[in-house]
Amino acid sequence: MTDSLDTRSIIEQGQLNFTVAPKRQTIWGGREAFVFSLEGIGVGVFLAFMLAGQVTAMITGLGLLALAVLLLLSHLGHPSRAWMAIRNVRRSWISRGTVMIGFFLALGGLYVGSFLLPGSGAREALAPLPEVLLALAGLFILLYPGFAMATSPAIPFWNNGLMPILSLANGLASGGLILVAVAATTKASPVPAPLDTLVAGELLVLACLTLFLASYIAVMRRAGAAAQLSVRVLLNDNRGLFWGGIVVVGLVVPIVLVATNLSVSASDLWFGVAARLVGDVALRHGLLKAGVYDAVL
Amino acid sequence: MSKYGMVIDLDRCNGCNACVIACKVEHNTANGIHFTKILEREVGTYPNANRQFVPVLCNHCEDAPCVEVCPTKASYSREKDGIVLVDWDKCIGCGACVLACPYDQRFQVKDESTGFLGSLVDFIKADTKRAPSGVIAKCDFCYHRVDEGRAPACVETCPTDARMFGLVDEALRTETDKEFPALDRVVSRNNAFSLLPDKNTRPNVYYIG
Numbered sequence: 160m161t162d163s164l165d166t167r168s169i170i171e172q173g174q175l176n177f178t179v180a181p182k183r184q185t186i187w188g189g190r191e192a193f194v195f196s197l198e199g200i201g202v203g204v205f206l207a208f209m210l211a212g213q214v215t216a217m218i219t220g221l222g223l224l225a226l227a228v229l230l231l232l233s234h235l236g237h238p239s240r241a242w243m244a245i246r247n248v249r250r251s252w253i254s255r256g257t258v259m260i261g262f263f264l265a266l267g268g269l270y271v272g273s274f275l276l277p278g279s280g281a282r283e284a285l286a287p288l289p290e291v292l293l294a295l296a297g298l299f300i301l302l303y304p305g306f307a308m309a310t311s312p313a314i315p316f317w318n319n320g321l322m323p324i325l326s327l328a329n330g331l332a333s334g335g336l337i338l339v340a341v342a343a344t345t346k347a348s349p350v351p352a353p354l355d356t357l358v359a360g361e362l363l364v365l366a367c368l369t370l371f372l373a374s375y376i377a378v379m380r381r382a383g384a385a386a387q388l389s390v391r392v393l394l395n396d397n398r399g400l401f402w403g404g405i406v407v408v409g410l411v412v413p414i415v416l417v418a419t420n421l422s423v424s425a426s427d428l429w430f431g432v433a434a435r436l437v438g439d440v441a442l443r444h445g446l447l448k449a450g451v452y453d454a455v456l
Numbered sequence: 457m458s459k460y461g462m463v464i465d466l467d468r469c470n471g472c473n474a475c476v477i478a479c480k481v482e483h484n485t486a487n488g489i490h491f492t493k494i495l496e497r498e499v500g501t502y503p504n505a506n507r508q509f510v511p512v513l514c515n516h517c518e519d520a521p522c523v524e525v526c527p528t529k530a531s532y533s534r535e536k537d538g539i540v541l542v543d544w545d546k547c548i549g550c551g552a553c554v555l556a557c558p559y560d561q562r563f564q565v566k567d568e569s570t571g572f573l574g575s576l577v578d579f580i581k582a583d584t585k586r587a588p589s590g591v592i593a594k595c596d597f598c599y600h601r602v603d604e605g606r607a608p609a610c611v612e613t614c615p616t617d618a619r620m621f622g623l624v625d626e627a628l629r630t631e632t633d634k635e636f637p638a639l640d641r642v643v644s645r646n647n648a649f650s651l652l653p654d655k656n657t658r659p660n661v662y663y664i665g
Contacts, residue, residue: 179497236549236590
């Protein structure tokens with residue numbers, strides 16, 4: 160990185176500052192990061208317990224997703240028109256995400272309803288189609304925030320193909336850990352795989368997330384001026400959020416707890432889940448906070 | 457397809473901000489929101505250092521990323537001339553277009569008041585609709601004036617003629633816009649450049665000087 164790049168030269172979006180300089184976005188922040196994470200958590204909880212067939216937990220998952228939607232509405236300038244966000248599915252990732260969340264909530268509701276009102280036999284007759292559709296919709300919900308950010312040409316730190324992968328890995332790491340904790344708590348794996356395989360899979364996802372994050376930062380350190388400034392904003396100006404929230408709480412703690420799962424109790428694993436979820440929000444928040452526009456000239 | 461564009465001569469702009477005021481009056485923009493701004497930067501080194509003024513506004517891009525990302529299709533390019541507009545009745549204020557615009561020329565209206573003197577006086581031009589709270593607002597190339605064959609307010613006001621509004625291609629001229637100059641020759645003769653060309657948005661605001 161060149162020494163001339165100094166984060167003190169960055170101006171805040173919305174400030175009445177009329178110099179030609181890089182600008183840090185202030186439109187999306189902590190609330191959006193929390194909403195994106197909550198969407199992923201809701202989907203993760205639903206899918207994990209769908210495999211275990213636990214209705215109450217599935218309802219909780221749908222409730223968390225619905226709560227995320229409500230929080231998202233509060234961020235809009237005109238919440239009453241939110242339904243219009245399904246109009247540009249052909250080009251807008253926010254539109255696609257909105258449609259998929261609606262689909263997940265509707266199908267998930269019907270799926271839970273089939274447990275509460277048994278007798279029709281529709282779920283058994285259609286299996287595994289509803290489960291596969293819910294899993295695919297869930298995967299899409301984990302992916303779309305990354306694509307929504309990656310398709311913004313204005314902010315070089317986001318505008319690259321690694322962003323959706325990072326977003327997906329972040330969501331999968333959280334969802335996978337919930338699955339491991341469920342398996343450890345119920346003493347039975349909710350998926351047709353032994354607990355050891357789940358643990359190995361979760362460790363792999365956490366390792367991939369760590370690798371993707373390191374690669375992302377390494378690539379951005381060598382990208383254009385705005386991307387380099389973004390890295391500085393993330394690593395220097397927000398060092399507590401990055402090293403404390405993202406690295407230690409979100410990665411190191413879960414990795415240590417999962418790696419030593421045989422010697423820790425299920426409650427310790429749930430502590431790991433809590434840490435991972437904090438790290439999930441912290442990572443999204445950090446990436447959003449570090450969004451810097453290029454200077455126009 | 458874009459029909460109109462603007463050429464801004466940086467050597468002529470003296471940073472008087474008359475265009476900024478004209479725009480605010482024309483659109484009743486809320487406090488803190490400026491559809492056009494005059495940015496400043498230092499050029500050269502001592503003893504030949506100077507200050508350069510860079511007027512900025514929406515570039516009414518041919519491939520506008522703000523239109524692409526809008527989930528409600530509230531942001532759109534007007535079919536007849538490519539002017540990029542926002543339909544405030546469809547805008548949900550999600551901010552996606554603000555994040556997509558490389559020129560940071562979209563503004564979230566949080567408070568529509570245009571107050572002055574601690575909001576004791578609220579200046580409103582009676583015949584102009586102002587952006588309501590909660591939506592995204594931006595430069596509209598004064599399309600209401602353009603439709604009448606008049607140049608945008610910022611162009612008309614500029615005392616140094618630093619801004620030139622016209623047709624991006626002479627071949628697009630029709631009876632309704634005979635008053636506007638063609639910009640294609642100005643652009644090619646003066647080696648005009650656009651801002652952030654690497655973003656591939658094909659902007660229609662050019663700079664010379």
